Amino acid sequence: MPETSEKKKVILSAIQPSGTITLGNYLGALRNWVNLQNDYNCIFAVADLHAITVRQDPKQFRQNIYNAYALLLACGIDPEKSPVFIQSHVHTHTELAWILNCFTQFGELSRMTQFKDKSRKYSNNINAGLFTYPTLMAADILLYRADMVPVGADQKQHLELARDIAERFNSIYGNVFKLPEPYISNIGARVMSLQEPTKKMSKSDENVNSWIAVLDKPETIMKKFKRAVTDSEAVVRIGEGKDGINNLIGIMSAVTGKTNDDITAEFEGKGYGDFKTAVAEAVIEELRPIQTKFNEYIANKDYLEEQYRKGAEFALKLSLRTLDKAMNKIGFIAK
Ligand code: TRP
Numbered sequence: 001m002p003e004t005s006e007k008k009k010v011i012l013s014a015i016q017p018s019g020t021i022t023l024g025n026y027l028g029a030l031r032n033w034v035n036l037q038n039d040y041n042c043i044f045a046v047a048d049l050h051a052i053t054v055r056q057d058p059k060q061f062r063q064n065i066y067n068a069y070a071l072l073l074a075c076g077i078d079p080e081k082s083p084v085f086i087q088s089h090v091h092t093h094t095e096l097a098w099i100l101n102c103f104t105q106f107g108e109l110s111r112m113t114q115f116k117d118k119s120r121k122y123s124n125n126i127n128a129g130l131f132t133y134p135t136l137m138a139a140d141i142l143l144y145r146a147d148m149v150p151v152g153a154d155q156k157q158h159l160e161l162a163r164d165i166a167e168r169f170n171s172i173y174g175n176v177f178k179l180p181e182p183y184i185s186n187i188g189a190r191v192m193s194l195q196e197p198t199k200k201m202s203k204s205d206e207n208v209n210s211w212i213a214v215l216d217k218p219e220t221i222m223k224k225f226k227r228a229v230t231d232s233e234a235v236v237r238i239g240e241g242k243d244g245i246n247n248l249i250g251i252m253s254a255v256t257g258k259t260n261d262d263i264t265a266e267f268e269g270k271g272y273g274d275f276k277t278a279v280a281e282a283v284i285e286e287l288r289p290i291q292t293k294f295n296e297y298i299a300n301k302d303y304l305e306e307q308y309r310k311g312a313e314f315a316l317k318l319s320l321r322t323l324d325k326a327m328n329k330i331g332f333i334a335k
Contacts, residue, residue, distance in 0.1 A: 022212060143319035163179050
């Protein structure tokens with residue numbers, strides 16, 4: 001069979017509309033999704049239903065959903081190639097999530113480390129949605145018979161649970177769900193906090209100087225990099241006990257494509273001040289076109305609407321096949 005007639009594998013991923021994405025999300029995940037679009041059938045979603053497991057301000061929430069959608073496009077996801085939809089627009093997700101809840105054990109959900117972390121963090125609102133969050137995520141994935149899901153370390157356990165649920169369901173009813181594999185990218189950079197470089201960069205970090213938002217203004221980016229934690233050696237090189245500099249070199253390399261050795265050679269004899277300024281400038285230039293496109297998209301609600309409607313139409317059609325099949329197997333009467 002000629003290669004071109006082979007069916008491409010399906011990759012599915014989603015982001016929560018939580019206001020902004022960090023430089024870490026971009027370099028570690030989103031930027032790689034853009035490159036997957038030619039080799040795979042990619043489907044992307046804004047996981048707005050997941051976001052209400054913590055309380056949201058309605059006006060801000062609506063804006064965050066638009067922002068997340070516009071950011072995906074601004075980062076280079078092409079909705080003509082890869083459908084991008086808003087999770088709450090496709091009713092099959094909540095329906096399959098309910099069904100999967102009935103095939104998921106209390107004990108399994110209790111073991112999810114994210115649930116444990118979030119119950120500690122939001123101890124006054126440990127709602128059932130926070131608990132069943134992983135079954136909704138499993139529905140997102142299984143509905144599209146995704147072969148692969150690009151996930152970070154924090155979502156790996158959820159993906160494994162999705163596989164377990166799918167396997168359990170299939171063992172009772174036959175081959176309904178495809179078992180998804182994690183997609184591990186070998187080019188994704190792991191970006192650390194600028195203030196505590198042994199920790200991953202995260203927007204939930206209270207210290208705003210520890211993370212860069214993709215939409216941060218150039219002067220903010222410069223300021224944050226200038227304040228980044230380093231060490232006392234004053235040599236730009238990868239080394240033990242040099243977590244801050246290692247991180248800055250990693251960012252510089254991810255953004256410019258230069259190797260660590262190139263970077264060390266370039267900054268030989270120069271201080272950390274010069275190096276931090278150079279990293280900040282490189283990041284500003286990397287993000288500039290994204291910010292420009294984001295501003296264009298967010299000002300064009302008609303275009304966004306056209307795209308998310310098309311995305312939802314596509315997603316509904318595809319996901320209904322799986323939902324109908326699952327319901328039929330269970331014994332529900334078809335409408
Ligand atoms: N839970 C994921 C996160 O917070 C977002 C998400 C929702 C997702 N549904 C998904 C990721 C399906 C991959 C596949 O990052």
